[in-house]
Amino acid sequence: MIKLKKIHLPNGISQWCLLRGEAHNLLRINSANLEPYVVKTCSSDLFVDHDNLIILKAPPVKSFFKTNLVKLCGWTPADKEARGSGLLNKFGFKTSQILGIAIPINPFNSYRSLLFLHYIQDAVNLKEFLLDNPDAPGRLELLDKVAMQTNKMIRKGVSFRDFYFGNLLYKNDELIWIDTEVQYYCWRRSKPMESFLNKKDSMRARFLRTGGKDEEWERFFRIILGE
C-alpha cells in the first residue's frame, strides 16, 4: 500500500513523503509517538517509539544530486536496507522487520529516506557487549555463532556491506542483523569470499576495534572461511 503523508518528526522537521508498507504497519506508523534516540557514532538520525516498538532511521542528505537521483531509481538507503533484509530473511537470517519506507518528495528535504523498523526491545548490541564483557562466559560460542552465520551468508553469495559487531543485535540466544545493506552476487557466488580474503587485514583491525580479542581472531576467521 502507498500513501502520501506528511511525516512530522520530533526534531521539528516535517516532510511530505510517499509512504509504503503493509496497511496494518502503516496504521502503526501513523499512531507512532516518536522521540529522538541517541546512539553513539550513528550516521543516521534515529527516533523510537518504545510503546509501539518502532524505530525510525533517517539518514541526512549529503549530496543533493545523488539523493534525488537514487530516489528516482529506488536506491535510497531505506530501499537498499529493505531489499537486503528481505534477501537475508530468504536465506534464513533474522533481521528486524521492515514496517514501512517513506521517500520525501520535496527534493530539498533534509533526509534521504525514512525507514521504519520493528524496534527490538532489550536487545544487546554485540559490539557493546563484546567491549564491555571481555571475559563473559559464552563469549566464544557467541563469536562462533557470528562466524558460522557469516560463513553461510558468504557461501550464498551475499556480501554484508558494513560487516562488524555493531550491526548485530543479540536477544534470546538469537542474532539479529541490522543495517542490512547487502550486495548479492547471484552469478558469482565466490566473490564475497574472495573479497573477504582480500580484506583480511582490515577485517582483523575492525574485529579488534569493535570488541574482538587478538587471541579470538584466528578461530573466528577460520570459521568464516569454512575451515
Ligand SMILES: Nc1ncnc2c1ncn2[C@@H]1O[C@H](COP(=O)(O)OP(=O)(O)O)[C@@H](O)[C@H]1O
Ligand atoms: N531494530 C532495532 N531495534 C533496536 N535497536 C536498533 C534497531 N536498529 C538499530 N538499532 C540501534 O541503533 C543503532 C544504529 O543502527 P544502524 O541501523 O546500525 O544505523 P547506522 O546505519 O547509522 O549504522 C544500532 O547500533 C542499534 O543500537
Ligand SMILES: [Mg+2]
Ligand atoms: Mg550500523
